Amino acid sequence: MAVTTTTTSTSENSLRRALADKQSTIDARGNAMRQLKSSGASKAEIDEAVKALTALKLEKASIENELKASISVDTNGSVISRDAFRQAVVNTLERRLFYIPAFKIYGGVAGLYDYGPPGCAVKSNVLAFWRQHFVLEEDMLEVDCPCVTPEVILKASGHVDKFTDLMVKDEKTGNCYRADHLLKDYCKDKLENDLAIIADKAAEFKHVLAVLDDLSGEQLGAKIKEYDIVAPDTKNPLSDPYPFNLMFQTQIGPSGASTGYMRPETAQGIFVNFKDLYYYNGKKLPFAASQIGQAFRNEISPRQGLLRVREFTLAEIEHFVDPDDKSHPKYSEVSNLEFLMFPRAEQLSGQSAKRLCLGEAVSKHLPNEMAHYAADCWDAEIKSSYGWIECVGIADRSAYDLRAHADKSGAALVAQEKFAEPKEVEKLVITPVKKELGLAFKGNQKMVVEALEAMNEKEALDMKAALETKGEVEFEVCTLEKTVTIKKNMVSISKEKKKEGQRVFTPSVIEPSFGIGRIIYCLYEHSFYMRPSKAEDEQLNVFRFPPLVAPIKCTVFPLVQNQQYEEVAKQISRTLTAAGVSNKKDLTGTSIGKRYARTDELGVPFAVTVDSTSSVTIRERDSKDQIRVNVDEVAAVIKDVSEGRYTWTDISEKYRPKMKQYLGYTYINFIRACFGL
């Protein structure tokens, strides 16, 4: 029962209505605040009002972005189709080397991309900010583990057996395809292009699309046969679907006897170090460990450009928490934020996403008598021209991984809570009967066992009561995304009393996992717009990157080719570099307009034009506002405004010192800062 913000037919009209409502609330609040100020209200009151207004503006920006990305794209006044928009973004990205298909001169390899200089700088800015926002601000323990991973680790984690996609082969050429992709393409094509299909048939295709992720190999194969789907390139018949493991396999050492894989996620490296990290943290829970690094998935047929690739940078956090207390100390500070939410049940039943407060979503989502969670997962998605894209996956992995590695390695991966004095404790003992569960659930047995073991006391006792009265009970297994029937002989539940000086338990793990490449691609789309040139004879491309992530913070150029001006430009550039502010000189004799256009297309937020030897012009990219600053102050001003100590508004109001609280600390604040919301 995952809650996720995902693709749906949220209509443009309802978004426009929501936007208008939000705007009038903002106007009203703005007026109220001005009255507060003029009536001499206390600082605390005014601060409170500012905070509320900022929150409203963030919500408005979020609605605006959704609206922008829906069906057609309005880039600064000119409305173009999503495909044309994507083409414009991608052309600009490739031309300016934000990214390059890897090994291009050899024809490239599907699913592998290089970041060129500006892309590389954006990535390094996003990662530096991620470190500041999470590792530093939240006191996380960062680790850095190898990509090459021996088989035993990934056997324990389940990846060797289960990290697969279903594949079909062209029976003549041997070409490979993802079975679900072929079925999805077929249904979408029918729905969009075959106007002759009857309503029943259309409903069937829609249903297939809704349940696509839940279909077994047999079910997929049956549908492919039923619809006569053939190989798209050759029209040859297709094999039955069979699982293909997505890990890149290799051999470690020269003997050929030691199989290894390139890690498919960074998380396992953290789990196997749990014990050391727990000691490093002074044997205290909760704590979080994090890792930034490459992950590898040998996709069957990569598509969607930078979104589905075979090698990518993950930034993962593992929160190790007491399973009896999964509260977050700073939760109250975000619980009022509103999001577009899409619970799994409503996805399946064909309903649409709706706006909910985080607090409401979390509390609605609390376990009740009938819901039992082994794990839970929320996808944080960002809308792009490809639809809603999962960029951060937040999963409750419960005790699954630590238990798996403890079992396989024999190491005790547990935490202790020492009691002040020995306590008589009643211990809940849940013993799944693996033999019976195996007979009933076969390949799914492990998931069901984990779900049973992860029940809290109330859930377990309710189940015990139900089994005793009714002999069986419906039990929802989140990792399977379905409900199964548990019978009396499948599990024994009891309570036992004993005296204990401490409580020893396997911590639960909550994992937010950030796909850095996906975040960056969405950032590109959200930052891109076009505006007419001065002569209005062509459309110019602009990336409105916030200074925080902009690949280059500042361009410096002399107004005219003139040795004195060039010297000043070089001096300013040197000072910026020494202060750690990335900048680019442009000493070509090209017209100012062309130089601005070049710099706008790289998303450079500020341009310094040297038009005298004592003071210079600074121009802001989006507003095209210009201010004059003395030569010896310019580097400090650019540094302040590009590192977020001051906004452009602050600066343009003659450097009135107004400190901005720039950095937030929740996941969503991270994304917001990256996207400049």
Add this chain to the structure above:
Amino acid sequence: MAVTTTTTSTSENSLRRALADKQSTIDARGNAMRQLKSSGASKAEIDEAVKALTALKLEKASIENELKASISVDTNGSVISRDAFRQAVVNTLERRLFYIPAFKIYGGVAGLYDYGPPGCAVKSNVLAFWRQHFVLEEDMLEVDCPCVTPEVILKASGHVDKFTDLMVKDEKTGNCYRADHLLKDYCKDKLENDLAIIADKAAEFKHVLAVLDDLSGEQLGAKIKEYDIVAPDTKNPLSDPYPFNLMFQTQIGPSGASTGYMRPETAQGIFVNFKDLYYYNGKKLPFAASQIGQAFRNEISPRQGLLRVREFTLAEIEHFVDPDDKSHPKYSEVSNLEFLMFPRAEQLSGQSAKRLCLGEAVSKHLPNEMAHYAADCWDAEIKSSYGWIECVGIADRSAYDLRAHADKSGAALVAQEKFAEPKEVEKLVITPVKKELGLAFKGNQKMVVEALEAMNEKEALDMKAALETKGEVEFEVCTLEKTVTIKKNMVSISKEKKKEGQRVFTPSVIEPSFGIGRIIYCLYEHSFYMRPSKAEDEQLNVFRFPPLVAPIKCTVFPLVQNQQYEEVAKQISRTLTAAGVSNKKDLTGTSIGKRYARTDELGVPFAVTVDSTSSVTIRERDSKDQIRVNVDEVAAVIKDVSEGRYTWTDISEKYRPKMKQYLGYTYINFIRACFGL
């Protein structure tokens, strides 16, 4: 004919003499400078004198470090053996989680390590500084390419055929060993432990050690047979040596038809992008591209801990230059620096390393009539308890890689120099006769061909003359590290005239390649020392990391457990965090001495003790000096001193504002800054 600073029997005494000399020069210069100041000399004169004195001090620090690392190690007064020293460093590193053997709970995998929280922070500081020092300061084009690399790339680069080590197998168990390691261990063991060997035999073993890297498989096999070397673990006989490719092999995509490898270096990703990068740089040479990323080498039998590993982070730079002009614009600023240098010829002839100015080494090393270079390589080594360790390899790869990829892919990887007006040019045409060269040099043919093609005009014309008069000529091929005989029928050299509007040429590539893990390990050893506790009853470990690379810049703790002090400590920590300064609170009730010891062992340069609510004590790690600072100034002071804007001396002299030019920009300055020299 590589020049390298490498392991040799530089005697302790000569180092001590050099140190004493340097100290008296420094004293004399110091006196002279004081006189200059008191005599009211000009600012320029004083600046010049300060610069000279700083350079002398750097040279002195370098000699001190060599001395320190030679044979015995003096850690703050107590002299211990190299092995004991290494053990003390490694114990501290493992205990404080600077690194962890990867997958430790499963018994680990040779050659794979994790960085724990402090190691990860050191790495991220070193990489951030590397980006500032090279990418930003030198305007380099940074790229980020995949690790998974298709076979065609590594076939073109020569890695598929030649990236091998010679391996022998235990004939009974199949255990694998590096053939050269076994021979090296045998000779070293004989020399060190067998006092009965005669002088002739000792000379032979020494010779084997000197030429070890040049021995062919046959030669290695013959020596192993001659000395009756057996498998070290079982005493079983060994197979003949045979080449083992060090790349991790895998399959890309599901078909099984597309072989790939994990890249053994990051450089190839840059070379295949040359054309795009050249255009991005406005079609101008020289320019440099850089890449930081993982590289993979499936070592036969990894040893020496963090120094020879199977996966590691490389930071590589490729300078693309005109082959006719390999001058560096900033070379003059470093040409007077003195180093311990060890030319290859002197290594082979058993001489020892000597101190030389960089300028002298470079000019001595210029090609003369008899020397012809296809490539050149300098190893920058850092002394550790394992001996001198190559940490930065600087290679002139000439046009080899760009030509190889141009040939294989068909893409034109060339640069153009446009002439103002068409020129009549005489073109040198060197045509190696591959058939004859193949017959004469077999497997080495390619290297000889490249060396011939890479000759400059003078070298080629000299060779032409020699071939015409003598029929053959000795020719040094640097990549083979030997001289070969070129006969008249092996190469044709001629000059041809034509009119051309531009010159089209394949750029040469100069590559400095930084082994980040090795630099960090050496940094650990160079930073480590021990000092007695206050009670003098135990030795305490300290890492004297410069603030620039220290994993945590500051510890904050209340003097006593007291709510008011704790609040102040928390507030200071929050302010530091918001300013991006990594810090750690210690709210345990442990004694101040123990808390200092804990923080010293992590190399934290500054500790803030809250002993009042208005002002606090800041203590510097190595001097143990303390100063008092107001609570609301403390974060700014720590930020300034840990980001290198002020030194501790500046700060302790009551914040007299003395800006330090902290960041240099040559390779050696990078290392110096990392190591705090």
